[in-house]
Amino acid sequence: MISRLTFLCIFCLLLSSNRLFAVQVSPGNNRPLTLADFIVVPATCQPVGSIKFKGNVAGFTFAWEDSESQPITADKVNSSLSTGIYKLTYTKDGSIPYQLEIEVEQNLPSAGTQNNLEIACGESTLRVHGNAFASNSVLSYRWEDVNGKVVETREWAILSAGQYYLIVTDAQGCSSDKASIRIKAASERPTIDISSAKILSSGCAQPDGSITGLIVTTVETGPLVYSWNDLSGKAFGDQLDLLNVPAGKYRLTTRLANGTCESISSEFEVKQRNPLISSTNNVNTKLADCQQPNGAVTGVVTNATSFRWIDAFGETVATTLDMTNVKEGYYELILSNNFGCSETLGPFHVKAGNPPIVMQNQPTIANDSCGLGKGSILGARVIASGIRYSWADATGREISKDPDLRNIKAGNYFLTISNPSCSQTYPYIVQNVERILAKPVMEDKFVCSATGISIVFKEVAPLYRIYNENGDIIHESKNKSFLLNVTQNATYYAALANGECESIRTSFAVSIGEAALQIPSSFSPNNDGTNDYWVIKGIEIYNTADVKVFNRYGASVYHNLGANKAFDGKQGGNDLPAGVYFYVIKLTNECNPFTGSVTIIR
Incomplete structure (x- = not known):
């Protein structure tokens, strides 16, 4: 147990160290009150301050004293207070007394x-x-x-x-x-006198322009601050005279060094010697169509002697005054003359024009057959307005303006699709497909004399052809039967044709009666081994040929059926006398006999 004297000493120390702390005079289970348990309203120049207990007053007793230790109230509310420190002594449910000091501050405007x-x-x-x-x-x-x-x-x-x-x-x-x-007070504004100003122009290669002769005066004494700036605000000098500057427009700003009020001169222009003079009033920009480098910028008027166009990446794209054949983008024109002057015009925007030709559907190619012109290229389409189609052959000759190309032979074809600004050409190849035709069946022909013979094909085909022994076409017909004029024995060749396709050729022989024979007009049967027989060439093909020879008196001296025995100039084994004899030859029963003479030479 702490002694009463010890407790009183502790209480005095706490009270003297901080007047805002509640002090418990004797131990107990109840928490002492703090400043947080009160509402303190400051005083002003009037006693309007107050201290009010925020809690339940049941069981509490209060006693308030002012800063002079004079009792002022025993209520939970201490009001109408002036500025100062107030002491509260309170008990709770008959506890020992507690004390708390609370300051009422002054709140003045x-x-x-x-x-x-x-x-x-x-x-x-x-x-x-x-x-x-x-x-x-x-x-x-x-x-x-x-x-x-x-x-x-x-x-x-x-x-x-x-x-x-x-x-x-x-x-x-x-x-x-x-x-x-x-x-x-506001500082004085200096006065700028420009009546004696002297302006010298500047060269391009070396900036040597100047503005001098200005006079700045003030009533107040003290150093002045100068600042020369161009119209963009860029500083060019801090002295009264402006020296070695390029062509441009400048203003002088000045003030007292210890002041803030500035004077700004009127605008001075330093001109350029041998200046570049350029105009873009009549510039014409051509669109870049079809995503191709076909844009252009023309119409710049200038006295420059050197030109360089650059793109957005700084790459040179042209060195002529007019820029042509460029793609869509932004461009600048750098101009210069022989005096070192240069300027940059632009940017100029070459805009994108019509989009490129894009074919939505690739066409279908049908090859030709036998050169009949049945090929086609169908289905080439571009969905857009103002589209034109043009087909050309390998020679460049336009053959159609329709999107679809029909009835064409094998070859190279070119489709050009265009709109008012763009064109695109597509190449196509049409092949020729050969068709195999059957070989015709033909029979040899015999006629008694040179005449037209009937040729009849058994096969069906668009064309029927007859070739001679030299391979020349001597007859072509769409009809399977026709007449062929013959004048001598010959071998012919028949073929079926369809356009450029042709079958294997079939040979057949045509024999003509008298014309088929070569009848000697004389012979010399003298047993010398030369021309001993009257040999009729060509008769050997007529197995039923009937040959008769008569003397001038009409008596028969030779008769033979077939071609197995030639006339030897004898009759009954005896030589016939030399002279002229007459013959009668009948090749077939259908042919009329023909006659002539033959001379035996002894």
Whole structure:
């Protein structure tokens, strides 16, 4: 058990160290009260402060003392308080006393200090706002000069340069401390005299332009600050004279070094010697159609002697005044002359024009057969407006303007599809497919004399052909039967044809009666082994040939059926006398006999 004396010593130490702490005089189970258990309202210039217990007062007893240790109330609410420290002694359910000190602070209005105000250049006064704070409404403002004279009583004051003070009063009649308001007068603007200004033009290769002769004056003394700038704001000099500058437009800005008010001169132009003169008023930009490099920029007018067009990547695309054959994009034109002057025009936008020709469907190719012109290229289509089609053969000759090409022979064909700006050519090849035709069946022919013979084909075909022994066509017909004129024994060849396709040729012989024979007009049967017989060439093919020879008296001297025995100039084994004899030859029963003479030479 702590002794009573020890407890009282601890209590005194705590009380002297922090007046906001609650102090428990004797041990117990109840928590002591703290500042958080009270609502403290500050006082102003009037005793309007208060301290109110927020909890349940049941079981509590309160005793309040002011800072002079004078009792003031025994209630849970201590009101109408002035600024100061108040001591609370309380018990809970008959406990030992507890003590707590609570401070009631003073809450007065305040005015804001403003010591860095400066009147704007060219002005003599400044409109100043009274910055004030109060827990309740500010009722009045009082602006005083250094002599205490009130110069304004409103929230805003228009003041000349000098020292001022601001006091504000709230709704309870409480006033703030004086707040310092210091206003600096506007600095003097220098005067710029340009009457003696001298401007020299600049070259292109070396900037040597200048502006000199300006005179700057001030009433106030002190150094001046200079700044030369072009119209974009870029700085070019910090002295009164501007030297070694390129062609351009410039202004001088000046002020006192310790001031803020500036004077700005009028605009001076340093011109360029041997300048480039260019115009883009009549520039014409041609679209780049079909995603091809066919755009152009033309019409720039200039006195430049060198030209260089660059694209967006800085690559050179042309070195002529007119830029042609470029793709869609942005371009700049760099111009220069012989004096080192240069300028860049642009950018110029070459826009994309009509899209390229894109074929939606590839065509179907049907090959020709036998050169009949039955090939086709069908189905080439482009879905777009203003589309034109043109078909050309291998020679470049236009053969059709339809999308589909029909009835064509084997060969190379070219389809050009175009719109008003673009064209695309597609090559196609049509093959020729040979068709195998059957070999015709033919029989040898015999006629008694040179005449037209009937040729009849058994097969069906578009064309029927007859060739001679030299391979020349001597007859061609769409009819399977026709007449063929023959004049001598010959071998012919028959073929079936369909366009350029032809069957294997079949040979057949045509024999003509008398014309088929070669009958000697004489012979010399003298047993010398030469021309001893009357040999009729060609008769050997007539097995039933009937040959008779008569003397001049009509008596028969020779008769033979067939071609197995030639006339030897004898009759009954005896030589016939030399002379002229007459013959009668009948080749077949269908042919009429023919006659002639033969001479026996001895």
